[in-house]
Amino acid sequence: MASLTLDEIYQLAYQSLCQAGADDANASAVATTVTHAERDGSASHGLFRIPGYLKSLLSGKVNGKADPQPEQVTPAILRCHGDHGYAPLALQRSVPALAEAAKTYGIAALTLTHSHHFAALWPEVEALAEHDLMGFSCVSYKPVVAPAGGNEAIFGTNPIAFAWPRPGRSPLVYDMATAAMAQGEVQIAARDGHSVPLGTGLGPDGELTTDPQEILKGVLLPFGGHKGSAIAMMVELMAGPLVGESLSFETAERDNVDGGPPQGGQFLLAVSPQILGGENWSQQAEGLFTRLEAMEGVRLPGQRRHNLRENQGNREVNDSLLAEIRQLAPQA
Known part of the structure; x- marks a missing residue:
């Protein structure tokens, strides 16, 4: 894990989006939303989302100058x-x-x-x-x-x-x-090697499982x-x-x-x-x-989110996630 300030999180998101083709208004709006998610303890909607944002800009699916x-x-x-x-x-x-x-x-x-x-x-x-x-x-x-x-x-x-x-x-x-669980949370559990509660989803065999990797191959419930x-x-x-x-x-x-x-x-x-x-x-x-x-x-x-918001200190960010962002946007 890497320790980043909230401003560093914003700058990384903003610069990578601009490098991938977003203009100032769109990059700023997305980077602000991502930074607020990290600030409030919602890692599944913070920098974790940036690779997907970048891929859809680079593919031309999304209009970065909307x-x-x-x-x-x-x-x-x-x-x-x-x-x-x-x-x-x-x-x-x-x-x-x-x-x-x-x-x-x-x-x-x-x-x-x-x-x-x-x-x-x-x-x-x-x-x-x-x-x-x-x-x-x-x-x-x-x-x-x-x-x-x-x-x-x-x-x-x-x-x-x-x-x-x-x-x-x-x-x-x-x-x-x-x-039963947001897909982003299941993806993070799979990345970090954690199990999820039984009832979250089914594997590709149609059976209940606590393995997030199998659920991502199957379906959520x-x-x-x-x-x-x-x-x-x-x-x-x-x-x-x-x-x-x-x-x-x-x-x-x-x-x-x-x-x-x-x-x-x-x-x-x-x-x-x-x-x-x-x-x-x-x-x-x-x-x-x-x-x-x-x-x-x-x-x-929402109480937990607002309590975390009061802490303006650094946030811990997954190293492999940072590497993926920098691979997609090397100059960020």
């Missing part, structure tokens, strides 16, 4: 064509307009299409919570998850993210795959059996037909398999508790959080 512009379809509906670039810049430009619409009308939605999402979902919903809005988002991927009762992949890991504002305090935020499977299907519909984009299996059919993220859709919803719930919304929610925190062994979602 110029996404949000469009106001109705007063409460926004749409952003990603210009075949990475999602962070499109989100950076669209989320403020989404927040403004929700604060004006009480509820607003954003659809993101023709974009490549490879990052965690929490940054965009947390940004909404910082505007005192409830945020929800979901995105699909290529099929790696079998439906309950099946052994053939049809769903993506299909994450959902939710944020609840807490004025004067860090918001409550969670970001979770509807798979949804969390909670049929319940997680139903939520994964909901995400397929919300991040696909609802926003005018492809389903996971359709996404796979058009992807060039360069190791980077495929083109897909994202759905974001912003709601004002002040407008919908009235003056007491915050106090009522805090009553729930107080009871939860009083229980031994219970912590609110």
Whole structure:
């Protein structure tokens, strides 16, 4: 493991993206997202993602000079064509307009299409919570998850993210795959030689296994059996037909398999508790959080991430990952 400062992590991500063909705006947006993931302890969405970003730039699949512009379809509906670039810049430009619409009308939605999402979902919903809005988002991927009762992949890991504002305090935020484990975490376990919990996935023989290498050859499973499977299907519909984009299996059919993220859709919803719930919304929610925190062994979602954020010290990064990044972008 190598020890890097947060600025070194940003510079490595930024410079490698620029060398692979991204312009300043796109490289800066992606590098910021990657650095925030490392800062907050989400290694599976930090520098770990950079090789995939670079490969998709080098292959020409992704437009490194994308110029996404949000469009106001109705007063409460926004749409952003990603210009075949990475999602962070499109989100950076669209989320403020989404927040403004929700604060004006009480509820607003954003659809993101023709974009490549490879990052965690929490940054965009947390940004909404910082505007005192409830945020929800979901995105699909290529099929790696079998439906309950099946052994053939049809769903993506299909994450959902939710944020609840807490004025004067860090918001409550969670970001979770509807798979039993996010694919990135399985890949890191395979790289580092760790086993995963039974129920994470099936090997190519269709049998349960704790070996992440075998699961990567087979399929992941949804969390909670049929319940997680139903939520994964909901995400397929919300991040696909609802926003005018492809389903996971359709996404796979058009992807060039360069190791980077495929083109897909994202759905974001912003709601004002002040407008919908009235003056007491915050106090009522805090009553729930107080009871939860009083229980031994219970912590609110996102607490660990916000605690880690306070530490601005160095982060440990896998040596082989750094070598792969420098092989793809030697001058970074």
